[in-house]
Amino acid sequence: MSTTYTVRDSATMLRRNLLHIRRYPSLSIMLVAQPILFLLLFVYVFGGTLGAGLPGHPGGGDRGDYLVFITPGILIMTVASVALGTAISTATDMTTGIISRFRTMNIARASVLTGHVLGAVLKTAFAVVIVTAFAFLLGFRSGASPLDWLGAVGLLVLIAFSLTWLTVGMGLAADSVETASNTPLFLVMLPFISSGFVPTDAMPVGLRQFAQHQPFTPMINTLRALVTGTPTDADLWLAIGWCALIALLGYLWSRRLFLRVPTK
Known part of the structure; x- marks a missing residue:
């Protein structure tokens, strides 16, 4: 099938996923509400104490400093x-049999999964804009240049792209929607065991080693450096490498599972 048909069919599947978002706005609201609640909780309940222990602030930081520190981690949690949510929507398509039906139709096979991924990236962009605006409303201030912000946007898109391919595979592999809603939960929990909420140097040795070498830590460090206008150092390449690896493995896994779906 030609590239033209693949692009056309992918656009059709994207439109289908966007219509689902419009018809079920409660899911989109929950995706935005959860990060905002975490932001409020950590800034106003723990921010005063945790901010005082931030490195690089002579005499200790304050709640505003902690807001700047925590915002990149909250944005990664948003992604x-x-x-x-993409794992859930993919599993729903699997359990209702619509993917089996799509496989019998004269459409580009790649378009079914691509529609889910592109729809998730657009949904991520909407959620990230809302959460970022809320952070600024709370007092987040940045010395980053427009180029730094452009880099931050690119990084968030790359992370969204890679994680979405992984969760598409989880949705295809799940035997029920309930399973699909539980399997990817570690992606939301891992940022807690990273540099997202406290510096990894403050953790016990074993936990610190795990936090420093897990994928989300270089992603968060790079995003924090970009939105504050500080050097990204080697974390940038580690973040890009992790994203490329996750995206490749997620795509290959999703493609294999999709091709094994029986037609009806």
Whole structure:
């Protein structure tokens, strides 16, 4: 099938997924509400104490400093939450038999999964804009240049793309929607065991080693450096490498599972 038909069919599947978002706005609201609640909880309940222990602030930081520190981690959690929703929507298509039906139709096979991924990336963009605006409303201030912000947007899109391919595979592999809603939960929990909420140097040795070498830590460190206008150092390449690896493995896994779906 030609590239023209693949693009056309992918656009059709994207439109289908966007219509689902419009028809079920409660899911989109929950995807935005959860990160905002975490932001409020950590800034106003724990922010005063945790901010005082931030490194690089002589005499200790304050709640505003902690808001700047925590916002990148909250944005990564937002991306992970949307990816979790993609696993649920993919599993719903699997359990209702619509994917089996699509496989009998004269459409580009890649378009079915691509529609889910592109729809999730657009949903992520909406959620990230809302959460970022809320952070600024709370007092987040940045010295980043427009180029830094462009880099931050690109990084978030790359993370969303990679995590979405992974959760599409989880949705295809799940035997029920309930399973699909639980399997990707580790993606929302891992940012808690990273540099997202406290510096990894403050953790016990074993936990610190795990936090420093798991994928979300370089992603969060890079995003924090970009939105604050500080050097990204080696974390940038680690973040890109992790995203490329996750995206490749997620795509290959999803493609294999999709091709094994029986036609009806």
